[in-house]
Amino acid sequence: MSSKREREYERRRYEKRQVRVAKADMRRHQRQVIATIIVVAIVAVIGVVGVVAATSGDDTAAGDGATSTPVVDATAPVTAEPTPEVTRDPLTPDPSVAEARTWTGDLTLNSGDIGIELDGAAAPQAVANFVTLAQQGFFDGTKCHRLTTDGIYVLQCGDPEGTGGGGPGYSWGPIENAPTDDVYPAGTIAMARVGNDGASMGSQFFLVYEDSTIPSDSAGGYTVFGHITSGLDVVTTIADAGTVDGASDGAPVNDVIIEGVKIQ
Incomplete structure:
Protein backbone atom coordinates (compact mmCIF):
# COMPACT_ATOMS: atom_id res chain seq x y z
CA MET A 1 0.00 0.00 0.00
CA SER A 2 1.41 3.40 -0.95
CA SER A 3 2.08 6.11 1.59
CA LYS A 4 -0.74 8.18 0.18
CA ARG A 5 -3.20 5.28 0.56
CA GLU A 6 -2.01 4.66 4.09
CA ARG A 7 -2.59 8.28 5.04
CA GLU A 8 -6.05 8.19 3.48
CA TYR A 9 -6.84 4.95 5.34
CA GLU A 10 -5.68 6.41 8.66
CA ARG A 11 -7.67 9.57 8.00
CA ARG A 12 -10.87 7.55 7.43
CA ARG A 13 -10.20 5.52 10.57
CA TYR A 14 -9.68 8.69 12.58
CA GLU A 15 -12.91 10.26 11.29
CA LYS A 16 -14.90 7.12 12.05
CA ARG A 17 -13.35 6.89 15.52
CA GLN A 18 -14.38 10.50 16.22
CA VAL A 19 -17.94 9.74 15.12
CA ARG A 20 -18.05 6.68 17.43
CA VAL A 21 -16.69 8.70 20.34
CA ALA A 22 -19.32 11.40 19.78
CA LYS A 23 -22.09 8.79 19.67
CA ALA A 24 -20.79 7.14 22.83
CA ASP A 25 -20.76 10.51 24.62
CA MET A 26 -24.33 11.15 23.54
CA ARG A 27 -25.38 7.69 24.79
CA ARG A 28 -23.70 8.25 28.14
CA HIS A 29 -25.53 11.56 28.48
CA GLN A 30 -28.84 9.87 27.66
CA ARG A 31 -28.19 7.19 30.29
CA GLN A 32 -27.38 9.86 32.88
CA VAL A 33 -30.65 11.65 32.12
CA ILE A 34 -32.58 8.37 32.42
CA ALA A 35 -30.83 7.52 35.69
CA THR A 36 -31.67 10.97 37.10
CA ILE A 37 -35.34 10.56 36.19
CA ILE A 38 -35.44 7.13 37.85
CA VAL A 39 -33.82 8.45 41.05
CA VAL A 40 -36.29 11.35 41.22
CA ALA A 41 -39.20 8.94 40.73
CA ILE A 42 -37.95 6.62 43.49
CA VAL A 43 -37.52 9.53 45.91
CA ALA A 44 -41.07 10.67 45.13
CA VAL A 45 -42.48 7.17 45.77
CA ILE A 46 -40.59 6.89 49.06
CA GLY A 47 -42.00 10.23 50.12
CA VAL A 48 -45.56 9.14 49.36
CA VAL A 49 -45.08 5.86 51.23
CA GLY A 50 -43.72 7.76 54.23
CA VAL A 51 -46.72 10.07 54.29
CA VAL A 52 -49.17 7.14 54.07
CA ALA A 53 -47.38 5.29 56.88
CA ALA A 54 -47.38 8.34 59.11
CA THR A 55 -51.10 8.95 58.66
CA SER A 56 -52.39 5.37 58.68
CA GLY A 57 -53.08 5.29 62.45
CA ASP A 58 -51.34 1.90 62.81
CA ASP A 59 -48.64 2.50 65.45
CA THR A 60 -48.16 -1.11 66.59
CA ALA A 61 -44.66 -2.58 66.43
CA ALA A 62 -43.96 -5.71 64.39
CA GLY A 63 -43.91 -8.78 66.62
CA ASP A 64 -42.11 -12.08 66.20
CA GLY A 65 -44.70 -13.24 63.72
CA ALA A 66 -44.43 -10.16 61.50
CA THR A 67 -42.67 -10.28 58.14
CA SER A 68 -40.44 -7.61 56.67
CA THR A 69 -38.97 -6.86 53.26
CA PRO A 70 -35.75 -8.87 52.90
CA VAL A 71 -32.51 -6.97 52.43
CA VAL A 72 -30.80 -7.70 49.14
CA ASP A 73 -27.24 -8.96 49.64
CA ALA A 74 -25.14 -7.55 46.81
CA THR A 75 -22.57 -10.32 47.32
CA ALA A 76 -25.03 -13.18 47.10
CA PRO A 77 -25.03 -15.22 43.88
CA VAL A 78 -27.83 -14.47 41.45
CA THR A 79 -29.61 -17.69 40.59
CA ALA A 80 -32.62 -16.38 38.67
CA GLU A 81 -32.41 -16.35 34.87
CA PRO A 82 -32.17 -12.69 33.72
CA THR A 83 -34.79 -11.41 31.31
CA PRO A 84 -34.24 -9.09 28.33
CA GLU A 85 -36.27 -6.38 30.06
CA VAL A 86 -33.88 -6.43 33.02
CA THR A 87 -30.57 -6.72 31.18
CA PRO A 95 -34.89 -7.53 18.88
CA SER A 96 -37.73 -6.93 16.41
CA VAL A 97 -35.13 -5.48 14.02
CA ALA A 98 -34.03 -9.09 13.38
CA GLU A 99 -37.48 -9.76 11.87
CA ALA A 100 -37.20 -13.41 12.99
CA ARG A 101 -35.63 -14.25 9.63
CA THR A 102 -32.38 -15.32 8.01
CA TRP A 103 -29.97 -12.57 6.98
CA THR A 104 -27.15 -13.02 4.49
CA GLY A 105 -24.15 -10.88 3.70
CA ASP A 106 -20.41 -10.45 3.46
CA LEU A 107 -17.76 -9.57 6.01
CA THR A 108 -14.91 -8.00 4.05
CA LEU A 109 -11.46 -8.20 5.62
CA ASN A 110 -8.26 -6.73 4.24
CA SER A 111 -7.22 -10.34 3.63
CA GLY A 112 -10.40 -11.54 1.89
CA ASP A 113 -14.19 -11.84 1.91
CA ILE A 114 -16.23 -14.02 4.25
CA GLY A 115 -19.81 -14.97 3.43
CA ILE A 116 -22.10 -15.01 6.47
CA GLU A 117 -25.64 -16.04 7.39
CA LEU A 118 -27.40 -14.81 10.54
CA ASP A 119 -30.32 -16.48 12.33
CA GLY A 120 -32.76 -13.77 13.41
CA ALA A 121 -35.21 -16.34 14.79
CA ALA A 122 -32.80 -18.20 17.07
CA ALA A 123 -30.91 -15.11 18.31
CA PRO A 124 -33.06 -12.03 17.66
CA GLN A 125 -31.22 -9.67 20.03
CA ALA A 126 -27.77 -10.56 18.73
CA VAL A 127 -28.84 -10.33 15.09
CA ALA A 128 -30.66 -7.03 15.63
CA ASN A 129 -27.55 -5.66 17.28
CA PHE A 130 -25.14 -6.87 14.58
CA VAL A 131 -27.35 -5.76 11.68
CA THR A 132 -27.86 -2.30 13.18
CA LEU A 133 -24.16 -1.77 13.85
CA ALA A 134 -23.23 -3.07 10.39
CA GLN A 135 -25.70 -0.73 8.70
CA GLN A 136 -24.26 2.18 10.68
CA GLY A 137 -20.74 1.32 9.46
CA PHE A 138 -19.66 0.69 13.05
CA PHE A 139 -17.34 -2.20 12.16
CA ASP A 140 -15.68 -0.48 9.20
CA GLY A 141 -11.97 0.04 9.83
CA THR A 142 -11.94 -1.92 13.09
CA LYS A 143 -9.29 -4.52 13.89
CA CYS A 144 -9.77 -8.19 14.76
CA HIS A 145 -7.65 -7.99 17.88
CA ARG A 146 -7.50 -11.56 19.21
CA LEU A 147 -6.54 -14.95 17.81
CA THR A 148 -6.53 -18.22 19.79
CA THR A 149 -4.78 -21.27 18.37
CA ASP A 150 -4.80 -23.96 21.06
CA GLY A 151 -7.87 -25.77 22.40
CA ILE A 152 -10.15 -22.92 21.37
CA TYR A 153 -9.84 -21.79 17.76
CA VAL A 154 -11.35 -18.36 17.23
CA LEU A 155 -10.67 -14.96 15.68
CA GLN A 156 -12.27 -12.20 17.77
CA CYS A 157 -13.40 -8.93 16.17
CA GLY A 158 -15.81 -6.03 16.64
CA ASP A 159 -13.91 -3.85 19.14
CA PRO A 160 -13.62 -0.25 17.87
CA GLU A 161 -10.58 0.26 20.10
CA GLY A 162 -8.84 -2.94 19.01
CA THR A 163 -7.89 -3.75 22.60
CA GLY A 164 -10.61 -6.15 23.75
CA GLY A 165 -12.15 -3.55 26.06
CA GLY A 166 -14.20 -1.47 23.62
CA GLY A 167 -17.83 -1.59 22.55
CA PRO A 168 -20.78 0.34 21.16
CA GLY A 169 -21.49 2.33 24.34
CA TYR A 170 -24.09 -0.10 25.70
CA SER A 171 -24.31 -3.74 26.80
CA TRP A 172 -27.05 -6.31 26.66
CA GLY A 173 -28.20 -9.82 27.57
CA PRO A 174 -29.28 -12.49 28.24
CA ILE A 175 -27.41 -15.19 26.33
CA TYR A 184 -18.93 -24.61 18.61
CA PRO A 185 -18.38 -26.09 15.12
CA ALA A 186 -16.03 -24.52 12.59
CA GLY A 187 -17.80 -21.59 10.91
CA THR A 188 -19.77 -20.56 14.00
CA ILE A 189 -20.30 -16.84 14.60
CA ALA A 190 -20.94 -16.02 18.27
CA MET A 191 -20.94 -13.07 20.66
CA ALA A 192 -18.00 -12.43 22.97
CA ARG A 193 -18.72 -11.32 26.53
CA VAL A 194 -17.16 -10.83 29.95
CA GLY A 195 -16.67 -14.05 31.89
CA ASN A 196 -19.55 -15.00 34.22
CA ASP A 197 -21.65 -12.07 32.98
CA GLY A 198 -24.47 -12.88 30.56
CA ALA A 199 -25.48 -9.23 30.27
CA SER A 200 -22.10 -7.92 29.10
CA MET A 201 -22.42 -8.41 25.34
CA GLY A 202 -21.87 -5.41 23.10
CA SER A 203 -20.26 -5.39 19.65
CA GLN A 204 -17.46 -7.96 19.95
CA PHE A 205 -17.96 -11.30 18.24
CA PHE A 206 -15.81 -14.27 17.29
CA LEU A 207 -15.41 -16.50 14.26
CA VAL A 208 -14.71 -20.18 14.96
CA TYR A 209 -12.30 -21.58 12.34
CA GLU A 210 -11.96 -25.10 13.80
CA ASP A 211 -14.35 -27.15 15.95
CA SER A 212 -13.97 -25.89 19.51
CA THR A 213 -15.28 -26.89 22.91
CA ILE A 214 -15.72 -23.72 24.95
CA PRO A 215 -16.80 -24.50 28.51
CA SER A 216 -19.79 -22.64 29.90
CA ASP A 217 -19.25 -20.49 32.99
CA SER A 218 -21.68 -19.42 35.71
CA ALA A 219 -23.56 -17.28 33.18
CA GLY A 220 -23.90 -20.04 30.63
CA GLY A 221 -22.52 -20.46 27.11
CA TYR A 222 -22.04 -18.00 24.28
CA THR A 223 -24.68 -16.56 21.98
CA VAL A 224 -24.52 -18.22 18.56
CA PHE A 225 -26.17 -15.94 16.01
CA GLY A 226 -24.83 -17.07 12.66
CA HIS A 227 -22.34 -19.06 10.63
CA ILE A 228 -19.82 -18.65 7.84
CA THR A 229 -21.08 -19.75 4.42
CA SER A 230 -17.91 -19.09 2.43
CA GLY A 231 -14.39 -17.85 3.01
CA LEU A 232 -13.57 -19.93 6.09
CA GLY A 242 -0.07 -17.18 14.26
CA THR A 243 0.12 -14.37 16.79
CA VAL A 244 2.53 -11.48 17.15
CA ASP A 245 4.48 -13.04 20.02
CA GLY A 246 3.98 -16.66 18.99
CA ALA A 247 1.66 -17.38 21.92
CA SER A 248 -1.54 -19.37 21.55
CA ASP A 249 -3.67 -16.35 22.53
CA GLY A 250 -2.86 -12.87 21.28
CA ALA A 251 -3.05 -10.40 18.41
CA PRO A 252 -2.69 -11.86 14.89
CA VAL A 253 0.81 -11.48 13.50
CA ASN A 254 -0.60 -9.46 10.59
CA ASP A 255 -3.22 -6.76 11.19
CA VAL A 256 -6.70 -8.03 10.34
CA ILE A 257 -8.98 -5.11 9.43
CA ILE A 258 -12.72 -5.21 8.74
CA GLU A 259 -13.12 -3.06 5.65
CA GLY A 260 -16.90 -3.35 5.55
CA VAL A 261 -19.97 -5.45 6.31
CA LYS A 262 -22.86 -5.87 3.87
CA ILE A 263 -25.99 -7.49 5.24
CA GLN A 264 -29.50 -8.01 3.87
Whole structure:
Protein backbone atom coordinates (compact mmCIF):
# COMPACT_ATOMS: atom_id res chain seq x y z
CA MET A 1 0.00 0.00 0.00
CA SER A 2 1.41 3.40 -0.95
CA SER A 3 2.08 6.11 1.59
CA LYS A 4 -0.74 8.18 0.18
CA ARG A 5 -3.20 5.28 0.56
CA GLU A 6 -2.01 4.66 4.09
CA ARG A 7 -2.59 8.28 5.04
CA GLU A 8 -6.05 8.19 3.48
CA TYR A 9 -6.84 4.95 5.34
CA GLU A 10 -5.68 6.41 8.66
CA ARG A 11 -7.67 9.57 8.00
CA ARG A 12 -10.87 7.55 7.43
CA ARG A 13 -10.20 5.52 10.57
CA TYR A 14 -9.68 8.69 12.58
CA GLU A 15 -12.91 10.26 11.29
CA LYS A 16 -14.90 7.12 12.05
CA ARG A 17 -13.35 6.89 15.52
CA GLN A 18 -14.38 10.50 16.22
CA VAL A 19 -17.94 9.74 15.12
CA ARG A 20 -18.05 6.68 17.43
CA VAL A 21 -16.69 8.70 20.34
CA ALA A 22 -19.32 11.40 19.78
CA LYS A 23 -22.09 8.79 19.67
CA ALA A 24 -20.79 7.14 22.83
CA ASP A 25 -20.76 10.51 24.62
CA MET A 26 -24.33 11.15 23.54
CA ARG A 27 -25.38 7.69 24.79
CA ARG A 28 -23.70 8.25 28.14
CA HIS A 29 -25.53 11.56 28.48
CA GLN A 30 -28.84 9.87 27.66
CA ARG A 31 -28.19 7.19 30.29
CA GLN A 32 -27.38 9.86 32.88
CA VAL A 33 -30.65 11.65 32.12
CA ILE A 34 -32.58 8.37 32.42
CA ALA A 35 -30.83 7.52 35.69
CA THR A 36 -31.67 10.97 37.10
CA ILE A 37 -35.34 10.56 36.19
CA ILE A 38 -35.44 7.13 37.85
CA VAL A 39 -33.82 8.45 41.05
CA VAL A 40 -36.29 11.35 41.22
CA ALA A 41 -39.20 8.94 40.73
CA ILE A 42 -37.95 6.62 43.49
CA VAL A 43 -37.52 9.53 45.91
CA ALA A 44 -41.07 10.67 45.13
CA VAL A 45 -42.48 7.17 45.77
CA ILE A 46 -40.59 6.89 49.06
CA GLY A 47 -42.00 10.23 50.12
CA VAL A 48 -45.56 9.14 49.36
CA VAL A 49 -45.08 5.86 51.23
CA GLY A 50 -43.72 7.76 54.23
CA VAL A 51 -46.72 10.07 54.29
CA VAL A 52 -49.17 7.14 54.07
CA ALA A 53 -47.38 5.29 56.88
CA ALA A 54 -47.38 8.34 59.11
CA THR A 55 -51.10 8.95 58.66
CA SER A 56 -52.39 5.37 58.68
CA GLY A 57 -53.08 5.29 62.45
CA ASP A 58 -51.34 1.90 62.81
CA ASP A 59 -48.64 2.50 65.45
CA THR A 60 -48.16 -1.11 66.59
CA ALA A 61 -44.66 -2.58 66.43
CA ALA A 62 -43.96 -5.71 64.39
CA GLY A 63 -43.91 -8.78 66.62
CA ASP A 64 -42.11 -12.08 66.20
CA GLY A 65 -44.70 -13.24 63.72
CA ALA A 66 -44.43 -10.16 61.50
CA THR A 67 -42.67 -10.28 58.14
CA SER A 68 -40.44 -7.61 56.67
CA THR A 69 -38.97 -6.86 53.26
CA PRO A 70 -35.75 -8.87 52.90
CA VAL A 71 -32.51 -6.97 52.43
CA VAL A 72 -30.80 -7.70 49.14
CA ASP A 73 -27.24 -8.96 49.64
CA ALA A 74 -25.14 -7.55 46.81
CA THR A 75 -22.57 -10.32 47.32
CA ALA A 76 -25.03 -13.18 47.10
CA PRO A 77 -25.03 -15.22 43.88
CA VAL A 78 -27.83 -14.47 41.45
CA THR A 79 -29.61 -17.69 40.59
CA ALA A 80 -32.62 -16.38 38.67
CA GLU A 81 -32.41 -16.35 34.87
CA PRO A 82 -32.17 -12.69 33.72
CA THR A 83 -34.79 -11.41 31.31
CA PRO A 84 -34.24 -9.09 28.33
CA GLU A 85 -36.27 -6.38 30.06
CA VAL A 86 -33.88 -6.43 33.02
CA THR A 87 -30.57 -6.72 31.18
CA ARG A 88 -31.16 -4.75 27.94
CA ASP A 89 -29.68 -1.28 27.93
CA PRO A 90 -32.28 1.22 26.60
CA LEU A 91 -29.89 2.04 23.75
CA THR A 92 -29.67 -1.57 22.56
CA PRO A 93 -31.37 -2.17 19.20
CA ASP A 94 -34.79 -3.76 19.61
CA PRO A 95 -34.89 -7.53 18.88
CA SER A 96 -37.73 -6.93 16.41
CA VAL A 97 -35.13 -5.48 14.02
CA ALA A 98 -34.03 -9.09 13.38
CA GLU A 99 -37.48 -9.76 11.87
CA ALA A 100 -37.20 -13.41 12.99
CA ARG A 101 -35.63 -14.25 9.63
CA THR A 102 -32.38 -15.32 8.01
CA TRP A 103 -29.97 -12.57 6.98
CA THR A 104 -27.15 -13.02 4.49
CA GLY A 105 -24.15 -10.88 3.70
CA ASP A 106 -20.41 -10.45 3.46
CA LEU A 107 -17.76 -9.57 6.01
CA THR A 108 -14.91 -8.00 4.05
CA LEU A 109 -11.46 -8.20 5.62
CA ASN A 110 -8.26 -6.73 4.24
CA SER A 111 -7.22 -10.34 3.63
CA GLY A 112 -10.40 -11.54 1.89
CA ASP A 113 -14.19 -11.84 1.91
CA ILE A 114 -16.23 -14.02 4.25
CA GLY A 115 -19.81 -14.97 3.43
CA ILE A 116 -22.10 -15.01 6.47
CA GLU A 117 -25.64 -16.04 7.39
CA LEU A 118 -27.40 -14.81 10.54
CA ASP A 119 -30.32 -16.48 12.33
CA GLY A 120 -32.76 -13.77 13.41
CA ALA A 121 -35.21 -16.34 14.79
CA ALA A 122 -32.80 -18.20 17.07
CA ALA A 123 -30.91 -15.11 18.31
CA PRO A 124 -33.06 -12.03 17.66
CA GLN A 125 -31.22 -9.67 20.03
CA ALA A 126 -27.77 -10.56 18.73
CA VAL A 127 -28.84 -10.33 15.09
CA ALA A 128 -30.66 -7.03 15.63
CA ASN A 129 -27.55 -5.66 17.28
CA PHE A 130 -25.14 -6.87 14.58
CA VAL A 131 -27.35 -5.76 11.68
CA THR A 132 -27.86 -2.30 13.18
CA LEU A 133 -24.16 -1.77 13.85
CA ALA A 134 -23.23 -3.07 10.39
CA GLN A 135 -25.70 -0.73 8.70
CA GLN A 136 -24.26 2.18 10.68
CA GLY A 137 -20.74 1.32 9.46
CA PHE A 138 -19.66 0.69 13.05
CA PHE A 139 -17.34 -2.20 12.16
CA ASP A 140 -15.68 -0.48 9.20
CA GLY A 141 -11.97 0.04 9.83
CA THR A 142 -11.94 -1.92 13.09
CA LYS A 143 -9.29 -4.52 13.89
CA CYS A 144 -9.77 -8.19 14.76
CA HIS A 145 -7.65 -7.99 17.88
CA ARG A 146 -7.50 -11.56 19.21
CA LEU A 147 -6.54 -14.95 17.81
CA THR A 148 -6.53 -18.22 19.79
CA THR A 149 -4.78 -21.27 18.37
CA ASP A 150 -4.80 -23.96 21.06
CA GLY A 151 -7.87 -25.77 22.40
CA ILE A 152 -10.15 -22.92 21.37
CA TYR A 153 -9.84 -21.79 17.76
CA VAL A 154 -11.35 -18.36 17.23
CA LEU A 155 -10.67 -14.96 15.68
CA GLN A 156 -12.27 -12.20 17.77
CA CYS A 157 -13.40 -8.93 16.17
CA GLY A 158 -15.81 -6.03 16.64
CA ASP A 159 -13.91 -3.85 19.14
CA PRO A 160 -13.62 -0.25 17.87
CA GLU A 161 -10.58 0.26 20.10
CA GLY A 162 -8.84 -2.94 19.01
CA THR A 163 -7.89 -3.75 22.60
CA GLY A 164 -10.61 -6.15 23.75
CA GLY A 165 -12.15 -3.55 26.06
CA GLY A 166 -14.20 -1.47 23.62
CA GLY A 167 -17.83 -1.59 22.55
CA PRO A 168 -20.78 0.34 21.16
CA GLY A 169 -21.49 2.33 24.34
CA TYR A 170 -24.09 -0.10 25.70
CA SER A 171 -24.31 -3.74 26.80
CA TRP A 172 -27.05 -6.31 26.66
CA GLY A 173 -28.20 -9.82 27.57
CA PRO A 174 -29.28 -12.49 28.24
CA ILE A 175 -27.41 -15.19 26.33
CA GLU A 176 -29.27 -16.61 23.32
CA ASN A 177 -28.99 -19.89 21.43
CA ALA A 178 -25.93 -21.25 23.27
CA PRO A 179 -25.11 -24.90 22.48
CA THR A 180 -26.03 -27.26 25.30
CA ASP A 181 -22.92 -29.39 24.72
CA ASP A 182 -20.47 -26.41 24.67
CA VAL A 183 -19.35 -27.40 21.15
CA TYR A 184 -18.93 -24.61 18.61
CA PRO A 185 -18.38 -26.09 15.12
CA ALA A 186 -16.03 -24.52 12.59
CA GLY A 187 -17.80 -21.59 10.91
CA THR A 188 -19.77 -20.56 14.00
CA ILE A 189 -20.30 -16.84 14.60
CA ALA A 190 -20.94 -16.02 18.27
CA MET A 191 -20.94 -13.07 20.66
CA ALA A 192 -18.00 -12.43 22.97
CA ARG A 193 -18.72 -11.32 26.53
CA VAL A 194 -17.16 -10.83 29.95
CA GLY A 195 -16.67 -14.05 31.89
CA ASN A 196 -19.55 -15.00 34.22
CA ASP A 197 -21.65 -12.07 32.98
CA GLY A 198 -24.47 -12.88 30.56
CA ALA A 199 -25.48 -9.23 30.27
CA SER A 200 -22.10 -7.92 29.10
CA MET A 201 -22.42 -8.41 25.34
CA GLY A 202 -21.87 -5.41 23.10
CA SER A 203 -20.26 -5.39 19.65
CA GLN A 204 -17.46 -7.96 19.95
CA PHE A 205 -17.96 -11.30 18.24
CA PHE A 206 -15.81 -14.27 17.29
CA LEU A 207 -15.41 -16.50 14.26
CA VAL A 208 -14.71 -20.18 14.96
CA TYR A 209 -12.30 -21.58 12.34
CA GLU A 210 -11.96 -25.10 13.80
CA ASP A 211 -14.35 -27.15 15.95
CA SER A 212 -13.97 -25.89 19.51
CA THR A 213 -15.28 -26.89 22.91
CA ILE A 214 -15.72 -23.72 24.95
CA PRO A 215 -16.80 -24.50 28.51
CA SER A 216 -19.79 -22.64 29.90
CA ASP A 217 -19.25 -20.49 32.99
CA SER A 218 -21.68 -19.42 35.71
CA ALA A 219 -23.56 -17.28 33.18
CA GLY A 220 -23.90 -20.04 30.63
CA GLY A 221 -22.52 -20.46 27.11
CA TYR A 222 -22.04 -18.00 24.28
CA THR A 223 -24.68 -16.56 21.98
CA VAL A 224 -24.52 -18.22 18.56
CA PHE A 225 -26.17 -15.94 16.01
CA GLY A 226 -24.83 -17.07 12.66
CA HIS A 227 -22.34 -19.06 10.63
CA ILE A 228 -19.82 -18.65 7.84
CA THR A 229 -21.08 -19.75 4.42
CA SER A 230 -17.91 -19.09 2.43
CA GLY A 231 -14.39 -17.85 3.01
CA LEU A 232 -13.57 -19.93 6.09
CA ASP A 233 -10.15 -20.41 4.48
CA VAL A 234 -9.57 -16.67 4.91
CA VAL A 235 -9.77 -17.13 8.68
CA THR A 236 -7.70 -20.32 8.72
CA THR A 237 -4.96 -18.56 6.75
CA ILE A 238 -4.92 -15.81 9.39
CA ALA A 239 -4.71 -18.46 12.11
CA ASP A 240 -1.92 -20.35 10.35
CA ALA A 241 0.23 -17.19 10.46
CA GLY A 242 -0.07 -17.18 14.26
CA THR A 243 0.12 -14.37 16.79
CA VAL A 244 2.53 -11.48 17.15
CA ASP A 245 4.48 -13.04 20.02
CA GLY A 246 3.98 -16.66 18.99
CA ALA A 247 1.66 -17.38 21.92
CA SER A 248 -1.54 -19.37 21.55
CA ASP A 249 -3.67 -16.35 22.53
CA GLY A 250 -2.86 -12.87 21.28
CA ALA A 251 -3.05 -10.40 18.41
CA PRO A 252 -2.69 -11.86 14.89
CA VAL A 253 0.81 -11.48 13.50
CA ASN A 254 -0.60 -9.46 10.59
CA ASP A 255 -3.22 -6.76 11.19
CA VAL A 256 -6.70 -8.03 10.34
CA ILE A 257 -8.98 -5.11 9.43
CA ILE A 258 -12.72 -5.21 8.74
CA GLU A 259 -13.12 -3.06 5.65
CA GLY A 260 -16.90 -3.35 5.55
CA VAL A 261 -19.97 -5.45 6.31
CA LYS A 262 -22.86 -5.87 3.87
CA ILE A 263 -25.99 -7.49 5.24
CA GLN A 264 -29.50 -8.01 3.87
